[in-house]
Amino acid sequence: MEKRIINPWQWQDARNYVQAVEVKNVTSTLYCAGQASVLADGTSSNADMKTQLLQAIENLERVISQAGYACQDIVRLNVYTTSSKELFAHFDIFQDWITKHGIQQASTFFEVKTLFETLSVELEATAVK
Structure with a gap:
């Protein structure tokens, strides 16, 4: 797989995303459903935003790993939240995770009125290899 990052500017670098990712010679693509704070028994969390x-x-990470991919294979990562203010208060956690795995992804952040049950953040990814 060949990956090319397109960044006409530099300002997005401090926000841990890229403007576009071009992939060529892909052998497989993984489209992940939105992953949220749902426990193994299917219970939706009612914990705080950080948790x-x-x-x-x-x-x-578990879905990606079980599918035989690595986090660095993520090329698209959308974030849905019921509170941008609360999410951005813990944005360093997200940025540290991106940096730790060397992820270079196109991203869009959405503040939505509600997510399923008591959920406050959801991550939707596409990975390629």
């Missing part, structure tokens, strides 16, 4: 973000990241 839910950590659980959503853990769940996304």
Whole structure:
């Protein structure tokens, strides 16, 4: 797989995303459903934003790993939240995770009125290899 990052500017670098990712010679693509703070028994978390973000990241890593991919294979990562203010208060957790795995992804952040049940953050990814 060949990956090319397109960044006409530099300002997005501090926000841990890229403007576009071009992939060529892909052998497989993984489209992940939104991963949120849902426990193994299917119970939706009612914890605070920080705890839910950590659980959503853990769940996304688990799906990606079980499919035979690595986090660095993520090329698209959309974030849905019921509170941008609360999410951005813990944005360093998200940025540290991106940096740790060397992820270079196109991203869009959405503040939505509601997510399923008591959820406050959801991560939707596409990975390629």
